[in-house]
Amino acid sequence: MSTARQSHILVVDDDRHIRTMLARYLSDHGLRVTMADGGQQMMEQFARHPFDVVVLDVMMPGDDGFTLCQRLRASSPVPIILLTARDTETDRVIGLELGADDYVAKPFNPRELLARIRAMLRRATMASTPATAAKQARFRFAGWTLDLTKRALTSPRGTRVDLTTGEFDLLTALAQNPQHVLSRDQLLDLVHGRSNLNIDRSIDVQISRLRRKIEENPQEPLLIRTVRNGGYFFAADVESGAPSHG
Structure with missing residues (x-):
């Protein structure tokens, strides 16, 4: 077998x-x-x-x-x-x-x-590999929890929010680089490994979808901010670490 x-x-x-x-x-x-x-x-x-x-x-x-x-x-x-x-x-x-x-x-x-x-x-x-799970298996920001091992996003109210693979990977890239401006090219590298450069606006579209899921007001986002001519800035304070047991 x-x-x-x-x-x-x-x-x-x-x-x-x-x-x-x-x-x-x-x-x-x-x-x-x-x-x-x-x-x-x-x-x-x-x-x-x-x-x-x-x-x-x-x-x-x-x-x-x-x-x-x-x-x-x-x-x-x-x-x-x-x-x-x-x-x-x-x-x-x-x-x-x-x-x-x-x-x-x-x-x-x-x-x-x-x-x-x-x-x-x-x-x-x-996310299930030991190298990934060792140090940064879970991110917490603004009441949200992003669990890389379970590939799950939990809202401040404790409910699970479904994300597509692209949305999850994009949010992970942002959470791993808080308080930094990331250009669209950098995000394409982090999320897609440059495999879909033919999708010109994929990052913008997925940012828009993410905002509708995690921002109180997607039209005036507080977590994922747009930097004119720069890219995107994840403004949340992020805590990371291995999941707690017990």
Whole structure:
């Protein structure tokens, strides 16, 4: 029996050729792949299995990928990579606003998609490694608690707030660098490892989504402040350390 768990990827695309090509390629590179031809099969598969990453085509008959992304995001923080032939900044921003974590334009090289998936998987598991958990497994700021080991954000009222993978990684980067101005390029380095420089406004979109979740007034943010021509400044006082036991 194998002790290593295979990461499970759900590929949702109405094009059978693309589904089977991706299933073969990703499986050859050590990933477990399940396929769905649209929204109904996607939700049926989600009811049966936990997935580590969803690769979701945008242009499909019936409910398109944007609609399905929004539906999925309402019930799960699973990382979502959108696949689409419409490679415009407007479409990329729409996808990110709806909660997608990354965006790959068709036609694409399967190797690029594999790299994006692996980057998602690395970020999702990084917090559970001993090196990460040793010193900075938990951040506290303004009554909020960000737990890297559990990948959980808890509000001052004690309720858990769902974050996408991109939002969680962005908030972690900010909490690790409080009282410092971080440019968009620096945040791209910290959050994406430069893998998605083609998403011009990904940081701005995810900052906006974060503000709606943690700021009392997202229009006048007190925690994540914009620095004109500079980037973003995390103004909170942050305490960090290993989780307490007991």
